[in-house]
Amino acid sequence: MKVSELMEFDASKYLKDETDYRLYLAQAFEGGDPVEIQAALGDVAKARGMTALARESGIAREALYRALSNKGHAEFATIMKVIGAMGLHLTLAKPEAAPKATARAKSATKAVAEKKGRTAAKRAGSTTSRGRTRTSSAAQA
Incomplete structure (x- = not known):
């Protein structure tokens, strides 16, 4: 069809x-x-x-x-x-506040994303014991 x-x-x-x-x-x-x-x-x-x-x-x-x-x-x-x-009328109301659990889940998700970003940055350019920056092959590409 x-x-x-x-x-x-x-x-x-x-x-x-x-x-x-x-x-x-x-x-x-x-x-x-x-x-x-x-x-x-x-x-x-x-x-x-x-x-x-x-x-x-x-x-x-x-x-x-x-x-x-x-x-x-x-x-x-x-x-x-x-x-x-139609026999209806409009009524205005404030939007319902997001439940606390939803707010906590959003902040936890943000924290995890930030941590992943920092970890990836460390892998891309970590330093050696002599203070030189060592880059991974993925970071060089």
Whole structure:
């Protein structure tokens, strides 16, 4: 089978109810990519029914398809109208603080990387008992 024969994935076919819509949109917003958010809004709009959403938002159906596609450039006002027509609203919250274990793991990883760097530097140019620098064959290459 050729790649060109494969069907493009359409998430809107798998979104069945309001819970699915909210979870899908929350995941897109968590990622923070504007294109992904627009596409997710488009998928939810298709799953709910683009015609009904167009009527509720006051935006033409064709304009919604364009604005909520991967290549669309929806204005913020359009996004807000769509979200409102879906019966949702945006809430701002501080990002959750990284757990202490994650912070410790990051600092430990950094320490190991620094130690490896120092060890490699020592191997590349160690000194002899007379103070001369001895270089390995790998360092000379």
